[in-house]
Amino acid sequence: MEIIDSIQLRQSSDISLLETMERRYRSIPMEAIIKQDVLRQGINFSKESLTTELDYKTKDYFIFSFDHMPLSEMKKGEDKKAPEEIKLRGGHFNLQSTVISTRNNENSPYIVRLKSNIPHLFLQETDLGSLEFPPIPSWYRHKTSSGKLPGEIAPVIEWGYLIYLTVFRNCQYFGKEEECAFCDINHNYRQQKNAGRPYTGVKDIEDILEVLSWINEEDSIAKVYTITGGSVLTTLKKKKEVDFYLEYPTAIEAKFPGKWMGKLVSQAFEKEDCLRFKDAGIKVYHPNYEVWDKNLFEKICPGKSSWIGRETWIRRIVDSAEVFGPSYVIPNFVGGVELSEPYGFKTVKEAVKSTSEGLEFFMSKGIMPRFTAWCPEPYTTLGTQAGPPLDYFCELLTSWKEIFEKYNLPVPPGYGEAGVGKAVFSVSAFMDVIGYKERA
Ligand code: SF4
Numbered sequence: 001m002e003i004i005d006s007i008q009l010r011q012s013s014d015i016s017l018l019e020t021m022e023r024r025y026r027s028i029p030m031e032a033i034i035k036q037d038v039l040r041q042g043i044n045f046s047k048e049s050l051t052t053e054l055d056y057k058t059k060d061y062f063i064f065s066f067d068h069m070p071l072s073e074m075k076k077g078e079d080k081k082a083p084e085e086i087k088l089r090g091g092h093f094n095l096q097s098t099v100i101s102t103r104n105n106e107n108s109p110y111i112v113r114l115k116s117n118i119p120h121l122f123l124q125e126t127d128l129g130s131l132e133f134p135p136i137p138s139w140y141r142h143k144t145s146s147g148k149l150p151g152e153i154a155p156v157i158e159w160g161y162l163i164y165l166t167v168f169r170n171c172q173y174f175g176k177e178e179e180c181a182f183c184d185i186n187h188n189y190r191q192q193k194n195a196g197r198p199y200t201g202v203k204d205i206e207d208i209l210e211v212l213s214w215i216n217e218e219d220s221i222a223k224v225y226t227i228t229g230g231s232v233l234t235t236l237k238k239k240k241e242v243d244f245y246l247e248y249p250t251a252i253e254a255k256f257p258g259k260w261m262g263k264l265v266s267q268a269f270e271k272e273d274c275l276r277f278k279d280a281g282i283k284v285y286h287p288n289y290e291v292w293d294k295n296l297f298e299k300i301c302p303g304k305s306s307w308i309g310r311e312t313w314i315r316r317i318v319d320s321a322e323v324f325g326p327s328y329v330i331p332n333f334v335g336g337v338e339l340s341e342p343y344g345f346k347t348v349k350e351a352v353k354s355t356s357e358g359l360e361f362f363m364s365k366g367i368m369p370r371f372t373a374w375c376p377e378p379y380t381t382l383g384t385q386a387g388p389p390l391d392y393f394c395e396l397l398t399s400w401k402e403i404f405e406k407y408n409l410p411v412p413p414g415y416g417e418a419g420v421g422k423a424v425f426s427v428s429a430f431m432d433v434i435g436y437k438e439r440a
Contacts, residue, residue, distance in 0.1 A: 009386050010041075010386040010387060011386075011389035011390060012109065013037055013040075013041055013109045013110070013123060013390070014109070014123065014124060015092070015123060015124070015126050017037075017390060018030075018033065018034065018037065018093075018123070021033045021390055021391070021394050022093070024394070025394040025395075025397075025398055026438050026439045027398055027401060027402075027433075027436065027438045028394065028397045028398055028401065028429075028433045028436060029096075029420040029432060029433065029436050029439075030093045030095065031095050031096055031098040031420050031421070031429070031432055032397055032420070032429035032432040032433050032436075033390070033393075033394060033429075034088070034093070034095065034098065034128065035098050035100050035428075035429040035432060036373060036390065036393035036394070036397065036428070036429050037110075037390050037393070038088075038100050038110050038121075039100065039101065039103060039373040039375070039427065039428065040336075040373060040387060040388070040390060040393065041105060041108040041109060041110055042067070042068040042103040042104060042105025042107075042108040042110070042375075043082075043086070043102055043103060043104065043105065043108055043110050043111075043112060043121075044104075044105060044106050044107065044108040044109075044110065044111045044112070045076065045078055045081075045082055045104070045111075045112045046076075046111060046112060046113045046114070047076045047077070048113070048114050049112040049113060049114055049119050050076060050077045050078065050081040050082065051077070051081070052114065052117070052119070054119075054133060055135075055136060056083050056133030056134055056135065056136060057083065057084050057133070057134040057135065057136045057137070057140070057151075057156075058080065058081055058082060058083060058084065059082050059083070059084050059102055060084060060151045060152070060155035060157075060164075061188065061192060061197075061199070062155045062157060062164040062166055063164070063166045063169070063185060063188075063228065063229075064183065064184050064185055064188055064375075064377065065184050065187075065188040065191065065377050065379070066101060066102075066103050066375050066377070066427075067103055067104040067105070067375070067377060068103055068104065068105035068107070068108070068375065068376065068377070068378070068384065069104055069105060069106060069378060070191060070378055070379065071191050071192070071195050072191070072194075072195070073106075074104060074106075076106075078104045078106075079104075079195065082102050082104055083102055083133035083134060084101070084102060084133075084134050084155075084157055085099050085100060085101050085102060085133075085134050085157070085158075085159060085426045086099070086100050086102060086112070086119075086121065086131045086132070086133065087099050087100075087131065087132040087133075087134075087159070088100060088121055088128060088129045088130075088131055089129050089130060090129040090130055091120070091121070091126075091127050091128040091129025091130070092126050092127060092128055092129075093128065093129075095128070095129050096420050096421030097421050097422075098420075098421075098423075098432065099158070099159055099423065099424050099425075099426045100426055101157075101426035101427045103375050109123055109124060110122070110123055110128075111123075112131065115127070115130075118130050118131075119131040119133070134159055134160065135160065137150075137156060137160060137215075137218070137219055137221075137222075138218050138219070139211070139214035139215055139217075139218045139219060142211075142214055144207045144210045144211065145210065146204065146206075146207055148198065148200065148207050149198060150211045150214065152198050152199065152200060153200070153203060153207045153208055153211045154208055154211040154212060154215070154225075156221075156222055157426065158415075158416065158424040158425055158426055159221070159424045159426075160219075160221035160222060161221060161222060161223055161224060161416045161424050162222070162223075162224050162225070162226060163212070163215065163222050163224070163225040163226070163260065164225075164226050164228075165203070165208060165225055165226060165227050165228065165248065166203075166228055166229050167202065167203045167208075167227060167228070167229045167245070167248050168201070168202055168203075168229030168230050168232070168236060168244070169185065169189050169199065169200065169201050169202075169229065169230070170185060170186050170189050170201060170229075170230050171183070171185050171186055171229075171230025171231050172230060172231055172232055172233040172234065172236075173230070173231055173233070173303030173304070173307075174186065176302075176381050177302055177303075178302055178303030178306075179302075179303060179380075179381060180290060180300060180301045180302075180303065180304065181299070181300045181301075181302075181337075181340070181380060181381035181382045182290075182300065182334050182337050182340070182374055182376075182377075182380055182381075182382055183380060184377045184379045184380045185230050186230070187377075187379035187380070188377075188379070189201065191379065202236065202237065205247060205248060205251045208248065208251075208252070209251060209252070209255055212225075212252065212255070212256060213255075216256055216259060222260060223260060223261060223416070224260055224261045224262075224263060224414045224416075225252065225260045225261075225262055225263065226263045226264070226265055226286075227245060227248045227249055227262065227263070227264050227265070227266075227282070228264070228265035228266065228286075229245070231266075231267050231303070231304075232244055232245075233303075233307065241266075241267065242269060242273045242276065242277075245264070245266060245277075246276055246277060246280055249262050249264070249277065249280040249281050249282050250280045250281075252281070253280060253281035257281070258281070261283050261284065261413070261414050262280075262281050262282045262283055262284070263282065263283065263284040263285075263286060263414050264277055264282045264284070264285055264286065265286040265288065265332075266285075266286070266287065267287065267304070267308065268287035268289075268308065268312070268313045268314075268316035268317055268320070268331075269287070269316060269320070270316060270319070271316075271319045271320065271322065271323055274319075274320045274323040274324065275323055278323050278324060282324075283324070283328060283413070283414070284324070284328050284329075284330060284413055284414045285320055285323075285324045285328065285329050285330070286330050286331060286332055287313070287316060287317050287320060287329070287331050288331055288332040288333070289313060289314065289317065289331045289332075289333055289358070289369075290304070290332070290333055290334050290337070291333060291334060291337055291338050291355075292333065292338070292354055292355050292357060292358030292361075293338060293345075293354045294310055295343070296337075296338055296343060296344065296354075297310045298310070299343040300337060300340070300343070300382075314361075317329060317331050317362070317367065318365060318367070321365060321366065321367055326365055326366030326367045326368070327366055327367070327368050327409060327410050327412065327413065328413060329367045329368065330367075330368045330369070330370055330412055330414075331362065331367070331369050331370075332369070332370055332371060332372060333355065333358065333369060333370075333371050334371065334372060334374045335355075335371035335372065335373050335374055335388075335392075335393065335396055335428060336351075336373060336374035336387055336388040336392060336393070337374045337382070338351045338354060338355060339351045339387070339388045339392060340374070340376075340382050340385060340387075341382075341385055341386075348388070348389065348391050348392045348395060351388070351392060352392065352395045352396055352399055355396060355399075356399045356403065359399065359400060359403045360403055363403045363404060363406075363407045363409060364407060366407070366409065368409060368412050370412060370428070370430050371396070371400070371428050371430060372427040372428050373393065373427060373428045374387060374388070393429075397429060397430065397433050400430055400433070401433045401434070401436075404434070411434060412431070415431050416431075418431050418434035418435060419431075419432070419434055419435045419436070420432050420433075420436055
């Protein structure tokens with residue numbers, strides 16, 4: 001089978017594509033290949049699969065929409081009933097348990113149907129395995145004294161492992177001239193409000209502490225929390241960006257010292273600001289650089305580029321390693337956005353070469369770049385697009401693993417267990433490939 005180099009049309013998925021990838025990419029597990037393809041295509045839930053008697057945790061829309069379609073076009077109940085994640089096992093490839101984030105797409109070739117009343121994932125007519133949906137934490141039954149639901153204030157993802165605290169659900173990089181071109185945080189906020197869903201813009205620390213007190217008492221699965229939200233360029237609640245975000249880990253660590261590992265996903269800050277977060281109890285720092293190529297960074301992250309600049313952003317990432325320790329600095333990039341129209345690379349080869357340069361740059365310093373799989377969401381500057389072919393993700397995972405192994409890096413902290421059958425990180429397969437031995 002030919003490697004698809006043109007990205008004008010979304011590469012379709014079928015069993016023959018998956019089997020070709022299985023033969024071609026032997027250093028990554030089949031579970032990782034399928035996970036990337038399901039993320040790339042999204043999931044089409046049949047109506048019957050969303051009307052079962054099963055109890056499970058549905059999508060909390062914890063930051064972005066991560067859907068290929070607007071909420072208003074979901075006619076089968078996906079907006080309210082789609083599970084946060086699926087856990088796939090067995091089937092045609094005899095897969096070990098694989099946790100995959102849900103991205104609704106009614107045009108996806110990956111379809112969830114019921115078989116003997118159990119949800120299964122099908123690719124066309126081939127059964128890829130049975131599915132579990134995530135359990136609802138017991139503490140989701142409570143309401144805060146201000147009347148808020150726990151899933152809105154402190155949802156869990158990654159099969160319950162990560163408490164995701166998007167404390168500011170907008171971004172002050174606003175409009176096409178400033179917003180990152182792949183990001184729908186502001187648009188998702190609007191669509192959630194328009195749909196009449198409870199969706200708090202700036203979270204109250206007291207609400208968060210109240211939910212955390214139930215997690216503290218009732219939960220044994222959550223091990224990590226993430227503080228994140230949009231960038232603050234002026235002030236928010238009369239505070240500058242660092243002061244605003246710092247309040248949250250400070251309050252959490254004062255009330256529950258060391259109970260969970262604290263992570264911060266934010267802009268790249270200067271070292272003295274990083275020290276303040278470290279002193280407040282943050283262990284893992286994610287100053288996301290989004291895309292490595294200089295020209296693409298300017299085009300795809302226009303706000304970050306003009307307010308901070310790529311060189312400064314990268315220098316701050318490197319400096320922050322002195323504060324947190326290199327392997328505790330885990331900057332994310334959006335895997336596949338370097339192939340986006342109109343500015344992106346035209347071939348998989350160029351895209352992976354460029355992104356691998358970035359991996360080499362950071363990993364040679366012991367810093368741990370990781371990626372999420374780009375979801376071409378409709379309400380973004382880039383809009384709905386074909387997105388990269390599966391070859392891209394297989395090449396990227398192979399390259400990530402090779403460089404990770406070359407520098408003998410440790411398992412990234414704050415992601416739970418690594419390896420096929422164990423990883424819970426659900427928006428890319430970088431944790432699933434760690435430790436995998438080449439198949440014969
Ligand atoms: S900085 Fe970019 S990716 Fe982050 S929330 Fe703002 S627009 Fe989105």
